Amino acid sequence: MISSQAYGDNGKMKDYHYSGPxxxxxxxxxxxxxxxxxxxxxxxxLVASDTRLSEGYSIHSRDSPKCYxxxxxxxxxxxxxxxxxxxxxxIIEARLKMYKHSNNKGMTSGAIAAMLSTILYGxxxxxxxxxxxxxxxxxxxxxxxxxxxxxxxxxxxxxKAGGSAxxxxxxxxxxxxxxxxxxxxxxxxxxxxxxxxxxxDVFISAAERDVYTGDALKICIITKEGIREEVVPxxxx
Amino acid sequence: MALQDVCDFLETLDDSSPCTYLPNEMGYMWKTPFExxxxxxxxFLFPPQQNSRKSKAPTLLSSTFSRLSPHQQPFQLSHGxxxxxxxxxxxxxxxxxxxxxxxxLICCPISQKIMPIHSHLVVNTSGSGADCMLWERxxxxxMRLYQLRHRRRLSVNGAAKLLSMMLHxxxxxxxxxxxxxxxxxxxxxxxxxxTLQSSVEMADVKEAMKQDxxxxxxxxxxxxxxxxxxxxxxxxxxxxxxxxxxxxTKNALSTFGGRSGPRVCYVCSDGLQLRGELISVGSxxxxxxAVLDDGWKxxxxxxxxxxxxREAVFRATHWDAYSGNNVDLFHITxxxxxxxxxxDLKEEYYREREREKEKIRERAKERQKTVG
Numbered sequence: 001m002i003s004s005q006a007y008g009d010n011g012k013m014k015d016y017h018y019s020g021p022x023x024x025x026x027x028x029x030x031x032x033x034x035x036x037x038x039x040x041x042x043x044x045x046l047v048a049s050d051t052r053l054s055e056g057y058s059i060h061s062r063d064s065p066k067c068y069x070x071x072x073x074x075x076x077x078x079x080x081x082x083x084x085x086x087x088x089x090x091i092i093e094a095r096l097k098m099y100k101h102s103n104n105k106g107m108t109s110g111a112i113a114a115m116l117s118t119i120l121y122g123x124x125x126x127x128x129x130x131x132x133x134x135x136x137x138x139x140x141x142x143x144x145x146x147x148x149x150x151x152x153x154x155x156x157x158x159x160k161a162g163g164s165a166x167x168x169x170x171x172x173x174x175x176x177x178x179x180x181x182x183x184x185x186x187x188x189x190x191x192x193x194x195x196x197x198x199x200x201d202v203f204i205s206a207a208e209r210d211v212y213t214g215d216a217l218k219i220c221i222i223t224k225e226g227i228r229e230e231v232v233p234x235x236x237x
Numbered sequence: 238m239a240l241q242d243v244c245d246f247l248e249t250l251d252d253s254s255p256c257t258y259l260p261n262e263m264g265y266m267w268k269t270p271f272e273x274x275x276x277x278x279x280x281f282l283f284p285p286q287q288n289s290r291k292s293k294a295p296t297l298l299s300s301t302f303s304r305l306s307p308h309q310q311p312f313q314l315s316h317g318x319x320x321x322x323x324x325x326x327x328x329x330x331x332x333x334x335x336x337x338x339x340x341x342l343i344c345c346p347i348s349q350k351i352m353p354i355h356s357h358l359v360v361n362t363s364g365s366g367a368d369c370m371l372w373e374r375x376x377x378x379x380m381r382l383y384q385l386r387h388r389r390r391l392s393v394n395g396a397a398k399l400l401s402m403m404l405h406x407x408x409x410x411x412x413x414x415x416x417x418x419x420x421x422x423x424x425x426x427x428x429x430x431x432t433l434q435s436s437v438e439m440a441d442v443k444e445a446m447k448q449d450x451x452x453x454x455x456x457x458x459x460x461x462x463x464x465x466x467x468x469x470x471x472x473x474x475x476x477x478x479x480x481x482x483x484x485x486t487k488n489a490l491s492t493f494g495g496r497s498g499p500r501v502c503y504v505c506s507d508g509l510q511l512r513g514e515l516i517s518v519g520s521x522x523x524x525x526x527a528v529l530d531d532g533w534k535x536x537x538x539x540x541x542x543x544x545x546x547r548e549a550v551f552r553a554t555h556w557d558a559y560s561g562n563n564v565d566l567f568h569i570t571x572x573x574x575x576x577x578x579x580x581d582l583k584e585e586y587y588r589e590r591e592r593e594k595e596k597i598r599e600r601a602k603e604r605q606k607t608v609g
Contacts, residue, residue, distance in 0.1 A: 124371075
């Protein structure tokens with residue numbers, strides 16, 4: 001994505017013009033790409049991610065999904081730096097077990113979200129470079145989506161896209177699920193089949209325009225019966 | 238080691254060292270880092286220092302982390318906002334927009350920047366979203382502990398001092414918090430054992446508030462103004478039991494002066510603390526100040542105050558790119574805080590355009606009359 005950081009002070013693109021000697025320090029972060037999306041319905045939640053793991057110009061893997069199952073009612077999607085994603089999910093799983101052993105019950109989606117916020121903020125000065133989205137069912141059985149920033153600020157939404165193609169997908173979701181900026185339209189609640197179809201269409205569009213998104217799409221559908229997975233192929237180029 | 242001395246390389250921080258909070262005078266609240274404080278929910282991890290420094294002399298400021306240069310972060314945190322708070326004869330108004338932006342992208346168009354701490358205190362947050370959210374949680378926790386230990390609520394000034402002291406060790410790092418504490422101080426907040434009596438009196442207060450709200454909505458000139466009691470307020474009140482007013486204290490509070498009454502305080506992560514009548518923070522604050530300075534007077538009615546705050550946020554969102562979407566408004570009085578329904582400002586722009594068109598039509602008619 002072209003951002004203002006790509007252009008130097010003289011208006012020329014930094015990558016293609018000599019702008020003076022640059023000192024390269026070791027950076028502990030890398031960007032591994034990937035897009036994650038979550039949608040909350042009346043009695044279901046969807047968490048979807050692509051399965052491409054890339055770095056710079058190379059693809060490390062075409063089969064590295066970014067959704068991780070935490071409990072029977074909660075799935076987390078993590079995109080950004082893959083090393084931090086793996087460590088963060090290990091830490092969350094360990095904390096879930098600790099909670100289960102001390103409190104004799106599983107963590108609810110809201111509790112997991114609050115806990116993740118404190119875990120992320122504990123690393124305020126050396127953050128986990130991960131964009132998290134938690135999708136699951138709340139205590140009343142309604143769908144819940146919690147979206148995070150890398151340092152732990154979070155809130156509950158009905159839909160959210162995160163990762164490399166998030167800026168392309170979020171406006172589309174605002175329009176189709178949130179009915180924003182549409183007039184004279186009947187605002188029906190989203191059914192599960194329509195939501196799954198919408199997510200598939202949206203990822204196909206993202207794969208068209210974002211180089212870091214593609215290969216395959218994995219959707220986790222969370223209902224009170226459990227978690228069901230669907231895999232859909234995407235562009236591999 | 239010899240090489241370390243030659244290079245003036247400073248010893249690295251322990252990777253798992255908890256944050257060095259406050260000096261020992263505050264020992265009853267915070268423990269020193271090496272007594273593992275299991276009560277504290279936060280143990281901040283600091284990365285080992287990469288740069289060597291010329292001077293190794295420890296200074297008084299070594300309890301802050303300004304010497305640490307953080308790794309270059311590949312992402313931006315959310316900033317940019319308009320929040321305001323002011324006091325007047327009938328309480329405090331706190332208002333804010335709802336846009337959270339990250340350097341050009343709007344991360345969240347419906348964030349909540351005004352967070353209630355307890356029944357009589359609300360904090361307007363601006364700066365980095367995560368910092369504000371988490372520090373507000375820490376502040377709420379500390380205030381609740383204070384209330385339980387000392388059987389009275391901490392005043393707004395006290396809360397400001399507490400927050401400022403908690404943020405001080407982080408001065409120089411990129412923690413960015415600009416919090417405006419808006420609340421009502423009252424000496425009546427004693428926790429009473431007669432909870433039954435308190436719930437009965439609370440019902441009376443709620444009745445009075447409901448009558449207030451209908452009166453206001455009748456008077457309002459603008460379309461959809463509604464004042465609704467916050468649902469959470471009841472839970473907060475039940476928890477604290479501390480908002481009961483008997484007749485004597487109600488009379489005392491109605492005369493402003495001394496240690497009770499409306500208050501507004503600003504605390505910044507740089508260490509700045511301000512007290513005043515009118516405070517606005519954020520990228521849209523110059524525009525908000527312009528509107529507020531024009532219309533504020535101590536003797537305003539609630540309706541005028543609400544309208545003023547709303548107008549100030551509306552104008553700021555119009556001129557400032559980083560503010561927008563909706564406006565949230567809270568009104569705090571001696572009885573507690575009330576929240577106005579969140580209003581989408583997009584509609585207001587269309588209404589304003591209609592009003593302008595009306596005016597132009599009126600003027601055209603006037604001109605025709607004088608000519609003809």
